[in-house]
Structure formats: structure tokens, C-alpha cells
Amino acid sequence: MGKFSRLGHELSTGHKSYDFIGRRPFWYSLSGGIVLAALLVVIFNGFNFGVEFTGGTEIQVSGLSSTDAGQGTADTLREKVAATGIEAAAQPEVATAGSNGVTITVKELTESEQAKVTDVIESVVTIDNPKDQLTVSSIGASWGQQVARRALIGVGVFLVIVMLFIGMYFREWKMSIAALCALIHDVLITMGIYSLSGFSVTPAAVTGLLAILGFSLYDTVVVFDKVRENTHDLRASKTTYAKAANLAVNQTLVRSINTGIVALIPIGAILAVSMIQLGASTLKDLALAQFVGMAVGVFSSVWVAPRILVHLKSNESEVVLAERRAKAKAKANVDPYANVPSFAEDMPLGEGAELGVPTDAEQGPARARGPVVRDSRAAGRPQPSREPRSKRTK
Incomplete structure (x- = not known):
């Protein structure tokens, strides 16, 4: 967890960075390919709409004992109904209803298919009076x-x-x-x-x-x-x-x-x-x-x-x-001394500053490129002097 925290700090400060914006064609192709594949799956495979959208049959079983109305009974009914081989009942929804009932919801069934499903239900749970305990109703798609x-x-x-x-x-x-x-x-x-x-x-x-x-x-x-x-x-x-x-x-x-x-x-x-x-x-x-x-x-x-x-x-x-400023800066950083003028034999003396020749401090390592001619600004003028201390005290 500590490494993950350090990673978050490095990403936040910019010391470490992942390129999420670059390689635009690759990432557009990847995302577009995934979306296209999803669309093709929807077009050719379609959706398995539930009975709420297509309509179906709901069978309610009431008056069961607390043992028969449990989740175990619902799981068993789901497996038995799905095993009947009826296409409309291949994916039944079975849920407990209160403390003494179970509800089975499937797609629309014919009368013969309803009878087959009710026989399966009676084989799993104990039903004394099917007419009162079994209720079959149709669900509309509206x-x-x-x-x-x-x-x-x-x-x-x-x-x-x-x-x-x-x-x-x-x-x-x-x-x-x-x-x-x-x-x-x-x-x-x-x-x-x-x-x-x-x-x-x-x-x-x-x-x-x-x-x-x-x-x-x-x-x-x-x-x-x-x-x-x-x-x-x-x-x-x-x-x-x-x-x-x-x-x-x-x-x-x-x-x-x-x-x-x-x-x-x-x-x-x-x-x-x-x-x-x-x-x-x-x-x-x-x-x-x-x-x-x-x-x-x-x-x-x-x-x-x-x-x-x-x-x-x-x-x-x-x-x-x-973008242009960044490109110009990157180009200048490739060779920071590319614009430093080189020494020429016919270069006029005393015009180094006017010609843009950098000083020693400005030129730094580039001084090794050749001699630099510049005006000292002191020629022809008296230079200040400092007397020794022994003479100043007299």
C-alpha cells in the first residue's frame, strides 16, 4: 500500500508520468474496435428480453408449509422446470412469496406446457388442493x-x-x-x-x-x-x-x-x-x-x-x-550554443558587444569554441588605483 501511495505522489507531482493522451491512432482504434465488436454482438446476438417486456406466464403456489416455501425449494423448482425441455421455460425465475408461497415466472406457455410445468411443481412440493393453491396468470408485455x-x-x-x-x-x-x-x-x-x-x-x-x-x-x-x-x-x-x-x-x-x-x-x-x-x-x-x-x-x-x-x-x-512555443523551446534546447557567432580574422576590434558576442559568463562552456573579441571599455582612460595601507596612514 505504501508503494501505491508513493506512486500517487509521484504522479501528482509530475515526477512520474504515463502517456494517456499520446498514440492517438492506436487508442482510437482500440476503443473503436471494442465498441464495434459490442455493436456486432448486439446486432447478431440480440437481447434475451424478460417476461416484463415480452409477456409470459406466472404460476403462484400458495398454502405451502414453511419447509416447502424455503429458498431450497425455489432452487429445486428452478432446476426441475428448466429441465422440462420447454423452450419458454428454459430460464425460469423462481422466488419465494411470503412465508408460505412460491412464484414461478416463465415466458408464455401453451395449455399443454402449463400442465407439464404444474406437474413438475406438484412433484417437488406438497399440494393438497391444486385448484386453490395453484394460480396461473398471463403477464402482458405492455x-x-x-x-x-x-x-x-x-x-x-x-x-x-x-x-x-x-x-x-x-x-x-x-x-x-x-x-x-x-x-x-x-x-x-x-x-x-x-x-x-x-x-x-x-x-x-x-x-x-x-x-x-x-x-x-x-x-x-x-x-x-x-x-x-x-x-x-x-x-x-x-x-x-x-x-x-x-x-x-x-x-x-x-x-x-x-x-x-x-x-x-x-x-x-x-x-x-x-x-x-x-x-x-x-x-x-x-x-x-x-x-x-x-x-x-x-x-x-x-x-x-x-x-x-x-x-x-x-x-x-x-x-x-x-504547441509552437514548446517546439521552439525544444529545438533551442537541442544545441543552446548554435547561435553563438564564431571568431573571424576580419572581426573589428572593440565591436564584440555590438555584434552580439556573449561575455565569458554568458558563454560558459562555449568559450572553448574559439577566442572572443570584446571591448574592455577601459582603453584611453585612467584606471582607478588603490594605495597601500602603509602610505594611506601617513
Whole structure:
């Protein structure tokens, strides 16, 4: 932990630096390739929408004993129903309902398929009166579609408000564009991984997707705030916009990593518990969307958003002038004595200062290049003298 703290101090002071802004083609290609792969997965693999969006069948079992209404019974029912071979019941959602009930939710079943599923249920739990204890009902898809429509409206309003806020806070619309690009990057990658996992898209998954928007933007705003601080006066800082932005990313790197780890540990624990112990559940859908989105959000706030911002700012006059000053300074530092005039036989005496010949102190090691002719400014004038002390006392 001490080494990590020292690393954070070195990054903050600039003694150590990683290039997060350079190699633009490589990182654009990498991020673009990941996003393209996510889009292809979504297009060709699609999503496994839950019954809330497609409609389905819900079977409620009530009047069970406390032993039959436990989590162990729910896990057994999930396995037995999935093993029936019915496609619509391949991924059932089974949950306890109170202290004496169990609810099984699957996709829409035919009458024969419903009878097969109820037979499986009766083989697992003790049901004395099936007509009273078993309730089969259909779930319409209208509620899920309404949730999806409102979620899209909420995302649109959220993005507009966030862009306006970032633009007004930083007084820089290009930061809003960069933050929006990073946000789209995070959402698309999360959707691709979610599609690849085959998890059901439920209202909980939509909620998790909306939650990562805030986390991703929060980390990006922290980095942008440091960028604004470092690039406040490029002329005084004698650096370029890209270098100042890269320093800002390095200074906030440890903070971004710590924030991401702290957020990912509990979400990862929830994901592991829901997958291993709870099986198919809305908690698993929520945790997966948040876990992937938060991890990708840390990546985008460090590698994507600052790079896009520097790219958008590269044509501004102040940024271009800073680049020119930095290039001129770097060229001068290659040979600091390249402009020192060399001695010539026909050089007029006494005109060294007018010709720009440096003094001994100014020339330093360059004096070895050859003799320097300069006016002593003392020729033809009486020089001050100092009498010895023995004569001054007389």
C-alpha cells in the first residue's frame, strides 16, 4: 500500500508520468474496435428480453408449509422446470412469496406446457388442493414496453441536462461533447457484454444501465476539473495543452482507480452471490449492468474522454501557439550554443558587444569554441588605483 501511495505522489507531482493522451491512432482504434465488436454482438446476438417486456406466464403456489416455501425449494423448482425441455421455460425465475408461497415466472406457455410445468411443481412440493393453491396468470408485455419507453425518455432528458451542466460549469462546450462520447462508449460496451452473457433484460437491468451513467460522468467530471486547472494559463505554465491534460489524468489516476475499486467490490459480491446462490434473479441483472458499466467508466474517464477533449481543442489559436512555443523551446534546447557567432580574422576590434558576442559568463562552456573579441571599455582612460595601507596612514 505504501508503494501505491508513493506512486500517487509521484504522479501528482509530475515526477512520474504515463502517456494517456499520446498514440492517438492506436487508442482510437482500440476503443473503436471494442465498441464495434459490442455493436456486432448486439446486432447478431440480440437481447434475451424478460417476461416484463415480452409477456409470459406466472404460476403462484400458495398454502405451502414453511419447509416447502424455503429458498431450497425455489432452487429445486428452478432446476426441475428448466429441465422440462420447454423452450419458454428454459430460464425460469423462481422466488419465494411470503412465508408460505412460491412464484414461478416463465415466458408464455401453451395449455399443454402449463400442465407439464404444474406437474413438475406438484412433484417437488406438497399440494393438497391444486385448484386453490395453484394460480396461473398471463403477464402482458405492455407494462415492460411502458417501462422501456419511459427509460428512453429519462435517458434523453438526463443527457441534455448533463451536457448543459458541464458546458456551464466548465464554460467549454467541447468538454460536454467529450463527456457525451465517453458516456456512449460506456453504454454500448455494457450492452454488448450484457447481450453476450445471455442474461434476461429486465426492468432491473434497465435501472442498472441508468445508474452507470451517473458514475461514468462523475469520474469524467473529476478529470476535466483537473484539466481545467492545469490549462488555465498555458503561457505562464510554459507547456502544451496535451501535456497539461496528460498531467491532469496522471494526477487523478490513483483517485479514479480507488473510486472504481471501492465501487466494484460490493457490486461484484452481489453479482457473485446472485449468480451462485440465487440463480436467475433480478438482482443478478442489476449487478451485471452496474459492474460492467462502472469498470468501463473508469477506462473511458482516463483513456477516452481526455483524448477526445485534446483532439477537439487542438485547432484553437491558444493551443496552437502553445504547441509552437514548446517546439521552439525544444529545438533551442537541442544545441543552446548554435547561435553563438564564431571568431573571424576580419572581426573589428572593440565591436564584440555590438555584434552580439556573449561575455565569458554568458558563454560558459562555449568559450572553448574559439577566442572572443570584446571591448574592455577601459582603453584611453585612467584606471582607478588603490594605495597601500602603509602610505594611506601617513
